[in-house]
Amino acid sequence: MTPPGSLIGLLGGGQLARMSALAGRRMGYRFRTFDPAGEAAPAAPVCERVVRAPFDDPAALEEFARGLDVVGFEFENIPPASLRIVERFCPVHPRWQALEICQHREREKNFLHGQGFPHAAFRVVTTLAELTHAVATLGAPCVLKTAESGYDGKGQLKITPGMGLAEAWEQWSGGRPRRGVVEAWVEFDAELSVICARNGHGQTVSFPVFENVHAQHILDVSIAPARFAPEVLREAVALAEAVTEALDVRGLLAVEMFLTREGKLLVNELAPRPHNSGHLTFDACVTSQFEQHIRAVCGLPLGGVDLLRPTVMVNLLGDLWRADGSAPDWTPVLAEPDAKLHVYGKAGAKPARKMGHFCVLGKAGQPVEAVLAKAREIQERLRAK
Numbered sequence: 578m579t580p581p582g583s584l585i586g587l588l589g590g591g592q593l594a595r596m597s598a599l600a601g602r603r604m605g606y607r608f609r610t611f612d613p614a615g616e617a618a619p620a621a622p623v624c625e626r627v628v629r630a631p632f633d634d635p636a637a638l639e640e641f642a643r644g645l646d647v648v649g650f651e652f653e654n655i656p657p658a659s660l661r662i663v664e665r666f667c668p669v670h671p672r673w674q675a676l677e678i679c680q681h682r683e684r685e686k687n688f689l690h691g692q693g694f695p696h697a698a699f700r701v702v703t704t705l706a707e708l709t710h711a712v713a714t715l716g717a718p719c720v721l722k723t724a725e726s727g728y729d730g731k732g733q734l735k736i737t738p739g740m741g742l743a744e745a746w747e748q749w750s751g752g753r754p755r756r757g758v759v760e761a762w763v764e765f766d767a768e769l770s771v772i773c774a775r776n777g778h779g780q781t782v783s784f785p786v787f788e789n790v791h792a793q794h795i796l797d798v799s800i801a802p803a804r805f806a807p808e809v810l811r812e813a814v815a816l817a818e819a820v821t822e823a824l825d826v827r828g829l830l831a832v833e834m835f836l837t838r839e840g841k842l843l844v845n846e847l848a849p850r851p852h853n854s855g856h857l858t859f860d861a862c863v864t865s866q867f868e869q870h871i872r873a874v875c876g877l878p879l880g881g882v883d884l885l886r887p888t889v890m891v892n893l894l895g896d897l898w899r900a901d902g903s904a905p906d907w908t909p910v911l912a913e914p915d916a917k918l919h920v921y922g923k924a925g926a927k928p929a930r931k932m933g934h935f936c937v938l939g940k941a942g943q944p945v946e947a948v949l950a951k952a953r954e955i956q957e958r959l960r961a962k
């Protein structure tokens with residue numbers, strides 16, 4: 578167990594590291610982060626030190642790791658070899674093997690398939706001929722997704738019936754060799770996620786299921802409690818815990834799923850770190866996902882995850898920022914006594930960039946629909962400003 582007072586290293590200094598460090602500092606932990614953006618990284622102001630270097634710089638990784646008690650990460654696209662360098666100096670959680678699977682869509686799908694977890698049908702493609710074969714087998718519509726470095730719909734192309742595949746391949750690959758995964762189109766009723774924590778001492782704790790709504794492939798809103806039948810909620814948690822166990826994660830694992838029109842759960846994506854859909858836990862649960870991240874990585878007993886009040890989280894993207902780079906007028910959020918504003922302190926606002934979020938908390942026992950309506954109203958008023 579790594580007790581409060583210890584120095585924790587976080588690879589990646591984005592908002593997930595910032596919120597993990599904020600939660601950990603409250604418990605007495607100290608933090609160092611590693612980020613190519615250096616002092617401009619959102620976590621830098623809440624860490625004692627930031628090491629600024631590319632994620633594959635061995636000398637910088639060694640400099641970062643020396644003197645740390647334990648290391649976690651918040652960013653998926655860190656080379657597993659970099660975790661292995663850090664591991665020579667101090668323990669890293671989750672282990673590099675889990676990261677290696679989750680950061681690569683082909684390995685992730687093969688893992689899910691090999692372990693017998695439910696997922697959308699898929700084919701791996703590296704050429705136009707393979708794409709043609711995959712579309713013939715899976716049918717259109719389907720989605721072509723990049724195997725590596727894809728997030729928030731980046732590197733994805735929906736293939737519709739009758740679409741010219743040669744042009745599609747050219748557009749997607751840019752004429753360069755590229756590995757992709759073609760997924761059958763899922764007619765889903767809803768999207769959901771379960772964030773599980775394991776502490777390496779036999780304890781696994783899952784947050785309540787979050788219901789997620791995406792807009793333009795990016796998470797827009799998360800809703801808790803999720804509005805699904807009790808057996809769906811139970812099945813989602815059991816599935817997520819089985820995946821977390823199979824990956825032998827010590828830390829957090831977010832498991833994103835589709836609930837199909839037939840009522841079946843399919844695993845879509847895995848993330849071995851805090852997850853955007855869990856941001857509402859900061860305001861709405863006994864223990865936040867960020868504190869749980871620190872507890873799990875440090876091998877502490879895990880905290881309780883009860884949802885205290887119905888809550889809706891809304892992402893704040895760079896689209897809301899003004900042309901001169903200034904932040905929007907936050908009055909619509911601030912004027913609502915049961916809303917919480919979180920701004921990540923990122924310098925450059927760009928369309929689709931996650932700049933912050935807000936949560937609206939309902940009264941205990943209030944239907945979450947009313948909370949959702951209030952959150953949507955605030956979102957509209959921010960957009961209109």
Ligand code: AMP
Binds near residue numbers: 720728729760791846
């Ligand atoms: P991903 O990057 O895989 O999480 O995809 C981003 C979003 O695109 C998902 O949250 C879904 O809303 C949508 N999406 C991804 N894959 C599929 C699919 N196979 N069928 C239908 N919608 C999908």
